[in-house]
Amino acid sequence: MPSTSLELGPSAAPIRLAVEPGPEALGRRVAGLLLAALRDRALGLSQRPLGLATGRTMEPVYAALRQALAALPAGERTELLAHWRSFNLDEYVGLGPADPRSFAATMAAALGEPLGLAPAQLCLPDGLTADPEAEAHRYAAAIADAGGLGLQLLGLGSNGHVGFNEPPCGPQAACRCVLLAAATRQQNAPGFGDDPAAVPERAITVGLKELLEAERLVLVVSGGAKAEILRRVLREPPSPELPASWLRRHPRLQVLADAEAAALL
Numbered sequence: 006m007p008s009t010s011l012e013l014g015p016s017a018a019p020i021r022l023a024v025e026p027g028p029e030a031l032g033r034r035v036a037g038l039l040l041a042a043l044r045d046r047a048l049g050l051s052q053r054p055l056g057l058a059t060g061r062t063m064e065p066v067y068a069a070l071r072q073a074l075a076a077l078p079a080g081e082r083t084e085l086l087a088h089w090r091s092f093n094l095d096e097y098v099g100l101g102p103a104d105p106r107s108f109a110a111t112m113a114a115a116l117g118e119p120l121g122l123a124p125a126q127l128c129l130p131d132g133l134t135a136d137p138e139a140e141a142h143r144y145a146a147a148i149a150d151a152g153g154l155g156l157q158l159l160g161l162g163s164n165g166h167v168g169f170n171e172p173p174c175g176p177q178a179a180c181r182c183v184l185l186a187a188a189t190r191q192q193n194a195p196g197f198g199d200d201p202a203a204v205p206e207r208a209i210t211v212g213l214k215e216l217l218e219a220e221r222l223v224l225v226v227s228g229g230a231k232a233e234i235l236r237r238v239l240r241e242p243p244s245p246e247l248p249a250s251w252l253r254r255h256p257r258l259q260v261l262a263d264a265e266a267a268a269l270l
Protein backbone atom coordinates (compact mmCIF):
# COMPACT_ATOMS: atom_id res chain seq x y z
CA MET A 6 0.00 0.00 0.00
CA PRO A 7 1.39 3.47 -0.83
CA SER A 8 2.12 5.96 1.95
CA THR A 9 -0.66 8.34 2.85
CA SER A 10 -0.52 11.55 4.84
CA LEU A 11 -2.32 11.82 8.12
CA GLU A 12 -3.65 15.35 8.62
CA LEU A 13 -3.54 16.30 12.29
CA GLY A 14 -4.96 19.78 12.10
CA PRO A 15 -4.10 23.17 10.65
CA SER A 16 -0.99 23.84 12.78
CA ALA A 17 0.75 20.46 12.61
CA ALA A 18 2.77 19.07 9.72
CA PRO A 19 1.15 16.03 8.08
CA ILE A 20 2.65 12.72 9.18
CA ARG A 21 3.62 10.16 6.58
CA LEU A 22 1.70 7.00 7.36
CA ALA A 23 1.98 3.64 5.62
CA VAL A 24 -0.23 0.72 6.53
CA GLU A 25 0.61 -2.88 5.66
CA PRO A 26 -1.76 -5.83 6.08
CA GLY A 27 0.21 -7.65 8.80
CA PRO A 28 3.50 -7.81 10.72
CA GLU A 29 5.38 -9.76 8.02
CA ALA A 30 4.53 -7.30 5.23
CA LEU A 31 5.31 -4.48 7.67
CA GLY A 32 8.67 -6.08 8.45
CA ARG A 33 9.55 -6.34 4.75
CA ARG A 34 8.70 -2.70 4.19
CA VAL A 35 10.76 -1.46 7.13
CA ALA A 36 13.65 -3.74 6.11
CA GLY A 37 13.55 -2.02 2.71
CA LEU A 38 14.07 1.34 4.43
CA LEU A 39 17.00 -0.03 6.44
CA LEU A 40 18.58 -1.50 3.32
CA ALA A 41 18.26 1.86 1.56
CA ALA A 42 19.90 3.56 4.56
CA LEU A 43 22.76 1.03 4.46
CA ARG A 44 23.21 1.76 0.74
CA ASP A 45 23.36 5.51 1.49
CA ARG A 46 26.11 4.86 4.03
CA ALA A 47 28.07 2.63 1.66
CA LEU A 48 27.79 5.27 -1.08
CA GLY A 49 28.88 8.02 1.32
CA LEU A 50 25.52 9.84 0.96
CA SER A 51 25.02 9.71 4.72
CA GLN A 52 27.73 9.38 7.36
CA ARG A 53 25.35 8.92 10.24
CA PRO A 54 24.85 5.53 11.93
CA LEU A 55 21.55 3.68 12.09
CA GLY A 56 19.51 3.88 15.29
CA LEU A 57 18.07 0.46 16.12
CA ALA A 58 15.46 -0.88 18.54
CA THR A 59 14.60 -4.18 20.18
CA GLY A 60 11.18 -5.64 21.03
CA ARG A 61 8.80 -8.10 19.40
CA THR A 62 7.81 -5.57 16.76
CA MET A 63 11.34 -5.64 15.35
CA GLU A 64 11.64 -9.43 15.04
CA PRO A 65 9.95 -9.60 11.59
CA VAL A 66 11.88 -6.47 10.56
CA TYR A 67 15.26 -8.04 11.30
CA ALA A 68 14.19 -11.37 9.78
CA ALA A 69 13.26 -9.54 6.57
CA LEU A 70 16.52 -7.58 6.63
CA ARG A 71 18.57 -10.79 6.96
CA GLN A 72 16.62 -12.22 4.02
CA ALA A 73 17.03 -9.12 1.87
CA LEU A 74 20.79 -9.03 2.54
CA ALA A 75 21.14 -12.76 1.81
CA ALA A 76 19.45 -12.22 -1.57
CA LEU A 77 22.02 -9.60 -2.66
CA PRO A 78 25.07 -10.46 -4.77
CA ALA A 79 27.91 -11.35 -2.38
CA GLY A 80 30.02 -8.34 -3.35
CA GLU A 81 27.26 -5.85 -2.65
CA ARG A 82 26.35 -7.56 0.63
CA THR A 83 29.97 -7.44 1.80
CA GLU A 84 30.19 -3.77 0.87
CA LEU A 85 27.02 -2.84 2.76
CA LEU A 86 28.01 -4.81 5.86
CA ALA A 87 31.52 -3.32 5.88
CA HIS A 88 29.90 0.11 6.31
CA TRP A 89 27.45 -1.00 9.02
CA ARG A 90 27.41 1.07 12.20
CA SER A 91 24.43 1.20 14.52
CA PHE A 92 23.49 2.43 17.98
CA ASN A 93 20.68 0.73 19.87
CA LEU A 94 18.19 2.71 21.86
CA ASP A 95 18.55 1.11 25.23
CA GLU A 96 19.80 -1.60 27.59
CA TYR A 97 18.77 -2.94 30.98
CA VAL A 98 21.07 -1.98 33.85
CA GLY A 99 22.59 -5.16 35.29
CA LEU A 100 22.42 -7.31 32.15
CA GLY A 101 25.42 -7.90 29.88
CA PRO A 102 25.82 -9.56 26.48
CA ALA A 103 26.32 -12.99 28.08
CA ASP A 104 22.78 -12.85 29.48
CA PRO A 105 20.27 -13.89 26.79
CA ARG A 106 17.71 -11.46 28.23
CA SER A 107 19.91 -8.43 27.54
CA PHE A 108 19.28 -6.31 24.47
CA ALA A 109 22.95 -6.83 23.57
CA ALA A 110 22.35 -10.59 23.35
CA THR A 111 19.09 -10.04 21.44
CA MET A 112 20.86 -7.88 18.85
CA ALA A 113 23.79 -10.28 18.56
CA ALA A 114 21.36 -13.14 17.86
CA ALA A 115 19.15 -11.13 15.47
CA LEU A 116 21.81 -9.33 13.47
CA GLY A 117 25.37 -9.41 14.83
CA GLU A 118 26.04 -13.14 14.50
CA PRO A 119 23.99 -13.94 11.37
CA LEU A 120 25.45 -10.97 9.50
CA GLY A 121 28.98 -11.40 10.87
CA LEU A 122 29.18 -7.87 12.29
CA ALA A 123 32.06 -6.92 14.60
CA PRO A 124 30.96 -5.90 18.13
CA ALA A 125 32.14 -2.32 17.50
CA GLN A 126 29.71 -2.05 14.56
CA LEU A 127 26.65 -2.80 16.71
CA CYS A 128 26.76 -0.45 19.70
CA LEU A 129 24.59 -0.59 22.82
CA PRO A 130 24.89 1.02 26.24
CA ASP A 131 26.91 -1.19 28.62
CA GLY A 132 24.35 -2.68 31.01
CA LEU A 133 27.09 -4.00 33.29
CA THR A 134 28.57 -0.59 34.01
CA ALA A 135 29.24 0.30 37.65
CA ASP A 136 28.08 3.89 36.94
CA PRO A 137 24.97 3.99 34.70
CA GLU A 138 24.79 7.81 34.57
CA ALA A 139 28.41 8.04 33.42
CA GLU A 140 27.75 5.29 30.88
CA ALA A 141 24.74 7.23 29.56
CA HIS A 142 26.98 10.29 29.08
CA ARG A 143 29.62 8.19 27.34
CA TYR A 144 26.98 6.70 25.05
CA ALA A 145 25.51 10.11 24.16
CA ALA A 146 29.02 11.36 23.38
CA ALA A 147 29.70 8.33 21.16
CA ILE A 148 26.49 9.07 19.20
CA ALA A 149 27.49 12.72 18.86
CA ASP A 150 31.02 11.72 17.72
CA ALA A 151 29.45 9.53 15.05
CA GLY A 152 27.59 12.61 13.72
CA GLY A 153 24.24 11.99 15.43
CA LEU A 154 21.69 9.35 14.57
CA GLY A 155 20.69 8.75 10.95
CA LEU A 156 17.60 6.66 10.29
CA GLN A 157 16.20 5.90 13.75
CA LEU A 158 13.96 2.87 14.09
CA LEU A 159 11.46 3.05 16.96
CA GLY A 160 8.92 0.74 18.51
CA LEU A 161 6.07 1.98 20.70
CA GLY A 162 5.62 0.98 24.34
CA SER A 163 2.14 0.14 25.59
CA ASN A 164 2.31 3.26 27.82
CA GLY A 165 3.46 5.54 24.98
CA HIS A 166 7.20 5.27 25.65
CA VAL A 167 9.89 5.20 22.98
CA GLY A 168 13.22 3.65 23.86
CA PHE A 169 12.78 3.68 27.62
CA ASN A 170 11.62 7.30 27.79
CA GLU A 171 8.91 6.62 30.33
CA PRO A 172 6.07 9.04 31.06
CA PRO A 173 6.27 11.77 32.20
CA CYS A 174 8.97 12.83 29.75
CA GLY A 175 9.60 16.08 27.93
CA PRO A 176 11.30 16.58 24.57
CA GLN A 177 14.56 17.84 26.13
CA ALA A 178 15.28 14.60 28.02
CA ALA A 179 18.76 13.40 27.05
CA CYS A 180 20.41 9.98 27.17
CA ARG A 181 20.26 8.85 30.80
CA CYS A 182 19.54 6.11 33.32
CA VAL A 183 15.81 5.71 34.07
CA LEU A 184 13.55 3.80 36.42
CA LEU A 185 11.25 1.57 34.39
CA ALA A 186 7.48 2.08 34.71
CA ALA A 187 5.37 -0.73 36.16
CA ALA A 188 3.53 -0.95 32.81
CA THR A 189 6.85 -1.49 31.00
CA ARG A 190 8.02 -4.19 33.38
CA GLN A 191 4.65 -5.86 32.82
CA GLN A 192 4.95 -5.47 29.03
CA ASN A 193 8.46 -6.94 28.96
CA ALA A 194 7.79 -9.73 31.50
CA PRO A 195 7.48 -12.44 28.79
CA GLY A 196 11.27 -12.22 28.34
CA PHE A 197 11.70 -12.81 32.09
CA GLY A 198 9.62 -15.92 32.75
CA ASP A 199 6.40 -13.87 32.77
CA ASP A 200 7.48 -12.30 36.06
CA PRO A 201 7.40 -8.46 36.04
CA ALA A 202 9.45 -8.42 39.27
CA ALA A 203 12.29 -10.20 37.41
CA VAL A 204 12.53 -7.39 34.85
CA PRO A 205 15.40 -5.06 35.85
CA GLU A 206 14.31 -1.87 37.61
CA ARG A 207 16.55 0.44 35.63
CA ALA A 208 17.73 0.96 32.09
CA ILE A 209 19.94 3.29 30.08
CA THR A 210 18.08 4.93 27.21
CA VAL A 211 18.79 7.34 24.39
CA GLY A 212 16.68 10.42 25.16
CA LEU A 213 14.01 12.23 23.18
CA LYS A 214 16.62 14.96 22.70
CA GLU A 215 18.92 12.71 20.65
CA LEU A 216 15.92 11.17 18.87
CA LEU A 217 14.59 14.56 17.80
CA GLU A 218 18.07 15.35 16.42
CA ALA A 219 18.12 12.21 14.24
CA GLU A 220 18.05 12.58 10.46
CA ARG A 221 14.71 10.78 10.24
CA LEU A 222 12.41 8.76 12.48
CA VAL A 223 10.63 5.54 11.56
CA LEU A 224 8.02 4.52 14.12
CA VAL A 225 6.89 0.91 13.64
CA VAL A 226 3.72 -0.35 15.32
CA SER A 227 1.96 -3.69 14.98
CA GLY A 228 -0.98 -5.48 16.58
CA GLY A 229 -4.40 -4.47 17.87
CA ALA A 230 -3.09 -4.04 21.44
CA LYS A 231 -1.24 -0.90 20.25
CA ALA A 232 -4.14 0.65 18.29
CA GLU A 233 -5.41 2.89 21.08
CA ILE A 234 -1.99 4.10 22.24
CA LEU A 235 -1.00 4.81 18.61
CA ARG A 236 -4.19 6.81 18.13
CA ARG A 237 -3.46 8.85 21.26
CA VAL A 238 0.19 9.41 20.31
CA LEU A 239 -0.77 10.74 16.88
CA ARG A 240 -4.06 12.49 17.63
CA GLU A 241 -3.77 13.96 21.13
CA PRO A 242 -1.80 17.15 21.81
CA PRO A 243 1.88 16.30 22.51
CA SER A 244 2.39 15.93 26.26
CA PRO A 245 4.82 14.46 28.81
CA GLU A 246 2.26 11.74 29.53
CA LEU A 247 2.75 10.45 25.98
CA PRO A 248 6.52 10.58 25.33
CA ALA A 249 6.16 9.31 21.73
CA SER A 250 3.84 12.24 20.93
CA TRP A 251 6.91 14.56 20.92
CA LEU A 252 8.17 12.70 17.86
CA ARG A 253 5.61 14.71 15.89
CA ARG A 254 7.93 17.71 16.28
CA HIS A 255 10.37 15.99 13.95
CA PRO A 256 10.13 17.15 10.32
CA ARG A 257 10.80 13.65 8.98
CA LEU A 258 8.63 11.30 11.00
CA GLN A 259 7.29 8.29 9.16
CA VAL A 260 4.83 5.94 10.84
CA LEU A 261 4.54 2.39 9.55
CA ALA A 262 1.81 0.24 11.05
CA ASP A 263 -0.01 -2.95 10.32
CA ALA A 264 -3.76 -2.87 9.74
CA GLU A 265 -4.62 -3.85 13.32
CA ALA A 266 -2.45 -1.14 14.89
CA ALA A 267 -3.77 1.48 12.45
CA ALA A 268 -7.43 0.53 12.98
CA LEU A 269 -8.31 3.59 15.10
CA LEU A 270 -6.48 6.26 13.10
Ligand code: GLP
Binds near residue numbers: 058062161
Ligand atom coordinates in the same frame (compact mmCIF):
# COMPACT_ATOMS: atom_id res chain seq x y z
C1 GLP B 1 10.47 -1.90 24.89
C2 GLP B 1 11.72 -1.19 24.36
C3 GLP B 1 11.36 -0.35 23.21
C4 GLP B 1 10.42 -1.17 22.35
C5 GLP B 1 9.08 -1.16 22.98
C6 GLP B 1 8.02 -2.00 22.28
O1 GLP B 1 10.31 -1.77 26.24
N1 GLP B 1 12.47 -0.41 25.29
O2 GLP B 1 12.52 0.05 22.53
O3 GLP B 1 10.33 -0.59 21.08
O4 GLP B 1 9.21 -1.47 24.35
O5 GLP B 1 8.21 -3.37 22.47
P1 GLP B 1 7.44 -4.46 21.66
O6 GLP B 1 7.84 -4.30 20.23
O7 GLP B 1 7.90 -5.79 22.22
O8 GLP B 1 5.98 -4.23 21.83
